[in-house]
Amino acid sequence: MKKQLGSKPLLFPMPAVMVGTYCEDGNPDAMTAAWCAICCEKPVCAGVAVRKNRMTFANILQTKAFTLNVPSTSQTAEVDYVGIVSGNKEPEKLSMAKLDTSRSERVNAPIIDACPVNVECRLVDQMELGSHTWFAGEIMEVHVDEKYVLENGKLDVRGLDPLIYITSQSQYFSLGDPVADAYSIGKKIKKG
């Protein structure tokens, strides 16, 4: 039997990422977002939901760029801090969290050095939905800590240990065990 829980954001698990942008004065800023996704394959695009009162919102509109920085579980405190504190109230939030940034290669947004994966996005479209705007950006470059890049071109995702967020629980999780290979395990289901 199922319970009906009404209109709730119960879609999970989601990645916890930090969205990097530059403020008008050139200061780097970041906010934590769990509501993000790849949203197109050609061109490769990623999207992220941003509330209108966030400094990130104004920054993306100004610079037409953002980065998505995938943290490891070892950075959970920093990720949470960057989500709690507003860049409007605390312009130095990144340095307080001891998160250094570098300039992106291809877009006008900072990448967070400590994160093992940094995704550079150029704003291509936006969708107004209410409290949040869905910003879609073309992925122009991805940086991955070389110690997690395997010889076959895949990533050592377990070693990278990405952080997961589950909105309904307000709780962070780690990635668990591999379950199966895609485009493979489903083949055992055949016409009966």
Next chain:
Amino acid sequence: MKKQLGSKPLLFPMPAVMVGTYCEDGNPDAMTAAWCAICCEKPVCAGVAVRKNRMTFANILQTKAFTLNVPSTSQTAEVDYVGIVSGNKEPEKLSMAKLDTSRSERVNAPIIDACPVNVECRLVDQMELGSHTWFAGEIMEVHVDEKYVLENGKLDVRGLDPLIYITSQSQYFSLGDPVADAYSIGKKIKKG
């Protein structure tokens, strides 16, 4: 040191869900999607990226509705099968995977009974990005298997054991251990 891997969809982990729709003839169909997210809080909306040649694409435009069905790891073979096989070529794919459906409460799309979480969405907007369209739907109702609904209103997410997909690896994973509570662990970072 970081390696630059170019324009790739390296954002993870993402949930693996099945998108449920009705075909023009009333037959239920589903496709597997890892590229989905919550994209607004008020109203609560979820989005999903769908390739234009998918039957799901035509169905969403026709019915203005879809469901996002969150599977458990025990359903990995079915999820993979529904991702491999096109509804255009195999109209009976859901019955072949032994996935029964029921009508939604609020929208014109089927929910997949075996999935512990079903999210009913009413199409509110769409964004054309290239190979994929980002469909955003207002979440009208969420059904959760009652054995995973705790007395405090939260969910037993570990028991529910949701499936995770990592695009770059073409691999499914399980959810790992809880790491920390949000809006809490970050508070230890304070003005130095």
